[in-house]
Amino acid sequence: MRIVAEHLSYTYNPRSPFAVRALDDVCLTVEEGEFFGIIGHTGSGKSTFVQHLNGLIRTPASLKRRKRKQASPVQTLTVGEFDLTDKKTDFRALRKSVGMVFQYPEYQLFAETVKEDVAFGYKNFADKKPTDAEIGLAVNEALSIVGLDPNEVAGKSPFDLSGGQKRRVAIAGVIVSKPEILILDEPAAGLDPLGKREIMELLHRIHGAWCKTVVIVSHDMDEIAENCTRAAVFAEGRVKYCLPPRELFKMTDELLALGLDIPLTAKICLALKKRGIEIDCDFTTEDFIAKTLALKGGVK
Amino acid sequence: MHAIEFRDVDFSYGEGGFRINKLNFTVEEGEFVAVLGHNGSGKSTLARLANGILEADGGTITVFDTPLNDKNLYEVRKQVGVVFQNPDNQTVASIVEDDVAFGAENVGTPREEIGRRIGFALSAVGMEEYRHATVARLSGGQKQRVAIAGVLALKPRVMILDESTAMLDPRGRREIVDVVLSLNKKEKITVVLITHFMEEALLADRAVVMNRGEIVMQGAPAEIFRRHEELLTYNLALPRIGEISKRLREGGLDVSDTLDPDTLAEDIAKCVS
Numbered sequence: 001m002r003i004v005a006e007h008l009s010y011t012y013n014p015r016s017p018f019a020v021r022a023l024d025d026v027c028l029t030v031e032e033g034e035f036f037g038i039i040g041h042t043g044s045g046k047s048t049f050v051q052h053l054n055g056l057i058r059t060p061a062s063l064k065r066r067k068r069k070q071a072s073p074v075q076t077l078t079v080g081e082f083d084l085t086d087k088k089t090d091f092r093a094l095r096k097s098v099g100m101v102f103q104y105p106e107y108q109l110f111a112e113t114v115k116e117d118v119a120f121g122y123k124n125f126a127d128k129k130p131t132d133a134e135i136g137l138a139v140n141e142a143l144s145i146v147g148l149d150p151n152e153v154a155g156k157s158p159f160d161l162s163g164g165q166k167r168r169v170a171i172a173g174v175i176v177s178k179p180e181i182l183i184l185d186e187p188a189a190g191l192d193p194l195g196k197r198e199i200m201e202l203l204h205r206i207h208g209a210w211c212k213t214v215v216i217v218s219h220d221m222d223e224i225a226e227n228c229t230r231a232a233v234f235a236e237g238r239v240k241y242c243l244p245p246r247e248l249f250k251m252t253d254e255l256l257a258l259g260l261d262i263p264l265t266a267k268i269c270l271a272l273k274k275r276g277i278e279i280d281c282d283f284t285t286e287d288f289i290a291k292t293l294a295l296k297g298g299v300k
Numbered sequence: 301m302h303a304i305e306f307r308d309v310d311f312s313y314g315e316g317g318f319r320i321n322k323l324n325f326t327v328e329e330g331e332f333v334a335v336l337g338h339n340g341s342g343k344s345t346l347a348r349l350a351n352g353i354l355e356a357d358g359g360t361i362t363v364f365d366t367p368l369n370d371k372n373l374y375e376v377r378k379q380v381g382v383v384f385q386n387p388d389n390q391t392v393a394s395i396v397e398d399d400v401a402f403g404a405e406n407v408g409t410p411r412e413e414i415g416r417r418i419g420f421a422l423s424a425v426g427m428e429e430y431r432h433a434t435v436a437r438l439s440g441g442q443k444q445r446v447a448i449a450g451v452l453a454l455k456p457r458v459m460i461l462d463e464s465t466a467m468l469d470p471r472g473r474r475e476i477v478d479v480v481l482s483l484n485k486k487e488k489i490t491v492v493l494i495t496h497f498m499e500e501a502l503l504a505d506r507a508v509v510m511n512r513g514e515i516v517m518q519g520a521p522a523e524i525f526r527r528h529e530e531l532l533t534y535n536l537a538l539p540r541i542g543e544i545s546k547r548l549r550e551g552g553l554d555v556s557d558t559l560d561p562d563t564l565a566e567d568i569a570k571c572v573s
Contacts, residue, residue: 042441162339163339191496192536194535194536197537219469261470264544265544268564268565272568274565275565277569285540289547292551292568296552
């Protein structure tokens with residue numbers, strides 16, 4: 001499933017003194033199979049955009065028609081077969097295909113046991129009432145892929161787990177219905193460095209085996225550089241750039257001008273460039289180290 | 301003078317739960333201490349013990365020469381303010397100035413004095429112009445600054461920040477760090493900053509690493525971050541730059557274990573030319 005947004009705009013509290021234009025003519029395509037990153041400041045429109053993708057925020061068709069009269073470009077938003085600007089779209093089916101993990105998802109755990117919590121989404125999205133055996137199997141599978149031992153945690157209260165474990169349970173509760181696209185809003189925020197690394201490894205496991213496409217919103221440029229195939233930079237409700245990290249993080253001046261950070265590897269490359277040494281890497285730690293060590297070989 | 305002194309402090313969350321045994325820890329007046337440690341290492345327990353939210357099972361906790369006990373708890377709490385992680389959980393009123401006044405009102409501060417303190421606290425965190433704003437409409441960083449102002453209005457001598465920047469974006473984080481630095485340098489408030497971010501810990505006078513309820517490393521922050529092997533034993537990730545320089549050395553490039561990208565580039569340039 002591809003995500004295609006064209007000329008997408010959205011205003012909160014329209015026609016009121018509190019009107020805020022959160023999205024302004026956003027055009028963006030996410031291909032199937034990508035590990036896609038979304039970057040931008042708080043208030044840049046990232047979350048508003050992401051919430052459109054499973055229909056939590058809708059651009060009403062009436063607005064679409066009125067826009068057409070004003071001769072402005074038609075807004076469209078499609079996710080695979082689903083036309084999200086169409087009221088008649090089956091949003092339940094859409095939400096089954098597009099899983100959404102919010103920021104700090106562990107605050108949304110609610111059930112008495114981990115098993116019930118994870119099963120909730122599965123039961124909701126099942127086409128016919130699943131048997132207990134089916135539920136158990138799906139829950140165990142989901143817990144295993146997020147790196148938890150079902151035998152150990154399934155019967156426990158989710159509130160007795162550590163912060164990192166809670167977050168995994170919350171992610172398991174979303175991927176249990178096997179969405180094709182998984183969207184996560186700052187999946188690693190607030191965790192300690194090792195916890196962050198574990199969550200990113202987990203997302204790569206899910207990306208290969210469960211969900212074809214993964215979209216993450218992140219403030220951590222290192223995270224984007226290490227993991228993403230492409231990243232979109234949001235600023236003032238618009239997509240300023242949408243490039244692979246290799247090209248994106250060469251635009252140091254532009255990113256700094258937007259008040260954004262750059263990955264550590266890009267900082268070192270920049271400092272090397274000032275000293276007359278150019279390293280052409282994709283800004284992952286691995287590639288940076290390989291290319292830097294190759295410099296030494298070349299001189300010898 | 302010691303701002304906070306833990307002597308042989310014991311604490312446990314009950315049978316089989318997390319426990320602290322004979323913990324000794326001091327913070328000097330005016331000092332800026334960073335506390336590091338993986339999740340569950342006891343950092344927050346330390347913060348909660350220091351202002352009496354949790355009660356020690358044994359040993360003594362002394363705050364500015366006053367040993368903490370049931371009778372002086374409220375007096376001591378006025379001196380030690382704590383700011384927590386989630387900005388949304390720490391605001392009580394809907395208007396900024398009411399929220400800042402809340403703590404001071406609760407301890408019976410006279411009305412005129414509260415007015416002055418709101419002014420002082422809001423200007424210390426750079427939020428004067430938001431005095432009459434609605435709390436719910438502020439950004440995370442702004443809300444967290446209001447939370448800090450609410451603590452400041454109590455005129456504490458020590459401020460403990462328990463991962464107060466963890467939920468903020470980079471801009472919000474910078475706002476908080478700037479405020480904390482100026483409180484420490486200008487207002488001479490003693491600061492204990494619990495954090496996972498290396499950049500923040502590097503600003504402190506001293507860093508302390510906790511593991512399983514014990515203090516396992518102490519020293520100048522830059523020094524601590526260079527002790528790679530030890531950090532790994534305590535389940536702390538190496539700073540990314542440390543990891544890169546280490547692997548370059550393993551690959552045969554003689555670079556130093558600096559924490560500054562520019563210096564690392566300088567070293568690499570020297571090695572390859």
